Amino acid sequence: MALAEIHTEVITRLRQNHQRYTPQRREIIEVLAKVGHPLTIQDIREHSNDLAQSSVYRNLVVLEEFGIVIKVVTNGDIGRYELAEDLTGHHHHLICSQCGVVRDVVVPQALEHDIDRVLAKIARREGFSLDHHRLDVIGRCSKCR
Amino acid sequence: MALAEIHTEVITRLRQNHQRYTPQRREIIEVLAKVGHPLTIQDIREHSNDLAQSSVYRNLVVLEEFGIVIKVVTNGDIGRYELAEDLTGHHHHLICSQCGVVRDVVVPQALEHDIDRVLAKIARREGFSLDHHRLDVIGRCSKCR
DNA sequence: ATGAGTGCAAAGGCTTTGCATTAGG
DNA sequence: CCTAATGCAAAGCCTTTGCACTCAT
Numbered sequence: 124m125a126l127a128e129i130h131t132e133v134i135t136r137l138r139q140n141h142q143r144y145t146p147q148r149r150e151i152i153e154v155l156a157k158v159g160h161p162l163t164i165q166d167i168r169e170h171s172n173d174l175a176q177s178s179v180y181r182n183l184v185v186l187e188e189f190g191i192v193i194k195v196v197t198n199g200d201i202g203r204y205e206l207a208e209d210l211t212g213h214h215h216h217l218i219c220s221q222c223g224v225v226r227d228v229v230v231p232q233a234l235e236h237d238i239d240r241v242l243a244k245i246a247r248r249e250g251f252s253l254d255h256h257r258l259d260v261i262g263r264c265s266k267c268r
Numbered sequence: 269m270a271l272a273e274i275h276t277e278v279i280t281r282l283r284q285n286h287q288r289y290t291p292q293r294r295e296i297i298e299v300l301a302k303v304g305h306p307l308t309i310q311d312i313r314e315h316s317n318d319l320a321q322s323s324v325y326r327n328l329v330v331l332e333e334f335g336i337v338i339k340v341v342t343n344g345d346i347g348r349y350e351l352a353e354d355l356t357g358h359h360h361h362l363i364c365s366q367c368g369v370v371r372d373v374v375v376p377q378a379l380e381h382d383i384d385r386v387l388a389k390i391a392r393r394e395g396f397s398l399d400h401h402r403l404d405v406i407g408r409c410s411k412c413r
Numbered sequence: 414a415t416g417a418g419t420g421c422a423a424a425g426g427c428t429t430t431g432c433a434t435t436a437g438g
Numbered sequence: 439c440c441t442a443a444t445g446c447a448a449a450g451c452c453t454t455t456g457c458a459c460t461c462a463t
Contacts, residue, residue, distance in 0.1 A: 143462055145418060164452085175420045180453060182418090196341045201452070217396050228390050237379055242405045245373050250410035251362050257404040260387045265395035288437055290443065309427085320445045325428060327443085346427070 126156050129210055136189050147178050148186065152206070161195040161203035161216070161225045196257075197223050215258045221267035230258070271301050274355050281334050292323050293331065297351070306340040306348035306361070306370045341402075342368045360403045366412035375403070 124132070133152055134144050154170040155162060164183070168174050183204055186192040191210070195203045197218050203225060208214065213235070217226040238256060246253035269277070278297055279289050299315040300307060309328070313319050328349055331337040336355070340348045342363050348370060353359065358380070362371040383401060391398035 141417095143417065145462070147419075177421075177454080178419055181455095184454095185418095194343075196343070198339075198341070217391065217394055219396070220399060226394060226396075228394065230386050230390065234382055234386050237382060238403070241375050241379050242403075245375065246362065246405055246407055249362055249371060249373065251364070251371075251405065251407040252413055253405060254365060254407045257402070257406060258383070258387075259402040260391055260396065260398060261402060262391055262396040262399045268397055286442090288442065290437070292444075322429080322446075323444055326430095329429095330443095 124210055126153070129156055129206070132210060133186075133191055136191060140189050142185060142189065145182075147174055148182050150174060151179065151182055151186070152191070155192065155204065155206050159211075160227055161197070161205040163201050163203050165201075167204070195225060197225055215260070217260045217262065217264075219264035219267050220261050221263055224264055226264075228260070269355055271298070274301055274351065277355060278331075278336055281336060285334050287330060287334065290327075292319055293327050295319060296324065296327055296331070297336070300337065300349065300351050304356075305372055306342070306350040308346050308348050310346075312349070340370060342370055360405070362405045362407065362409075364409035364412050365406050366408055369409055371409075373405070 129152065130149070133148075137144050137148070150171045151167060151174070154167050158166075158170065162170070164176070164179050167179055168176065183192060183194075187194060187204075190207050192204045193207050195205055195216065197203060197216075198220065200223065203223075205211070205227075211227075212229070214227045214229050217228050219225075238258065242256050243253055274297065275294070278293075282289050282293070295316045296312060296319070299312050303311075303315065307315070309321070309324050312324055313321065328337060328339075332339060332349075335352050337349050338352050340350055340361065342348060342361075343365060345368065348368075350356070350372075356372075357374070359372045359374045362373050363369075383403065387401050388398055
């Protein structure tokens with residue numbers, strides 16, 4: 124989805140939920156879309172001009188609530204955010220266990236399908252409702268090797 | 269691996285790295301082995317008698333450093349720990365997005381193999397060294413539905 | 414107009430660290 | 439013995455919250 128489309132979509136979703144599309148929210152979306160991989164709150168602030176820390180936190184909560192961004196879990200320390208998959212497409216993460224940097228990757232449809240089939244069965248057996256799966260690759264990035 | 273074997277293995281690994289096997293460390297291993305799924309620091313302390321908070325934190329760092337326990341990432345808030353896979357076997361996690369509880373599950377060998385093959389290729393292409401993969405199922409547990 | 418959103422600063426909550434004491438090898 | 443490990447309390451760090459002000463609709 125192109126940046127313009129993303130903005131349109133975000134506006135629509137916020138409006139539907141009686142949320143305003145403020146310059147700050149637009150700025151956050153813009154940064155996430157441009158960079159294209161999960162960012163920490165600090166990253167987001169550094170990539171933009173004068174976003175108050177509390178506003179970034181609060182806006183990410185709202186954006187996450189309405190399925191516009193998601194919180195990505197890496198090494199468990201600090202939170203990272205990226206645009207939701209229905210804005211960018213389903214993908215997985217290559218995570219550096221040392222520095223925590225994350226890169227998006229896609230895997231073949233056939234594998235996705237196999238995984239979903241197996242997991243659906245497992246979730247049912249364990250009494251869980253299945254939301255989605257998360258497949259991450261943990262390693263060392265080229266810089267941290 | 270049975271509890272007795274796990275203790276033996278832990279002792280060996282700690283000794284090899286000039287670490288002591290104190291009653292506190294033994295207690296932590298015992299709790300993790302008995303419960304059989306990832307626990308928070310609070311959980312660990314509640315399942316045992318008088319473990320000082322700071323000692324639990326410090327010991328988990330040591331145990332993780334020598335591959336005896338691993339930190340499990342769930343919803344990104346609080347850390348959870350479990351015995352490393354070479355003590356318990358390779359498995360994945362069923363995570364409740366609401367309460368954060370984690371249950372261990374195993375998937376068919378064939379699927380594991382397919383995943384590893386694909387991910388190895390991807391990691392190589394991106395200049396990452398491949399350590400391991402993480403496949404989680406996110407949903408709602410029976411209590412939180 | 415008017416309540417959601419913002420920014421600043423203070424408060425929270427989990428985790429880490431300093432330091433004197435204890436005890437494992 | 440002698441240094442690692444412990445326990446308590448203090449400090450850190452990311453995140454959340456209170457409150458008065460501003461602005462999107």
